[in-house]
Amino acid sequence: MDFDAELESLAIRLSDDPEAKALIEGHADDSGARGYNNTLSLERAEAIKRRLVQQYAVNPDQIELIGFGEDRPAEDAPEEQPKNRRAVILVE
Numbered sequence: 827m828d829f830d831a832e833l834e835s836l837a838i839r840l841s842d843d844p845e846a847k848a849l850i851e852g853h854a855d856d857s858g859a860r861g862y863n864n865t866l867s868l869e870r871a872e873a874i875k876r877r878l879v880q881q882y883a884v885n886p887d888q889i890e891l892i893g894f895g896e897d898r899p900a901e902d903a904p905e906e907q908p909k910n911r912r913a914v915i916l917v918e
Contacts, residue, residue: 833874833877833878833881833882834882836848836878836915836917837878837881837882837883837884839917840878840884840885840888840889840917841882841883841884841885844885844888846888846917846918847888847889847890847917847918848878848888848889848890848915848916848917849889849890849891849892849915849916849917849918850871850874850875850889850890850891850892850913850914850915851871851892851893851894851898851913851914851915851916852866852867852868852869852870852871852872852891852892852893852894852913853867853870853893853894853895853896853898853899853900853910853911853912853913853914854866854867854870854893854894854895854896854910854911855896855899855907855908855910855911856896856899856907856910857907860895860896863895863896864893864895865893866893866895867893867894867895867896868891868892868893869893870893870911870912870913871891871892871893871913872891874913874915875889875891896910900912
């Protein structure tokens, strides 16, 4: 999926308010080993931060990351696993 508009909107919001902070939560499904899923979820969040910093010149100090691995599924049904491979961005 392409989330360019959402990322650009977030970048503008962070740039307009230097005091604002974004928390990017990475998530994974439970199809791999727990350790791998924890790493994968953090890498998912890091990829979004990298894009915000490199493409939109967002101050990296405004962005925090956390990887939840498979611990906070959006969906429990096996056929819904792709919905668990996601990132959530919270802004304060």
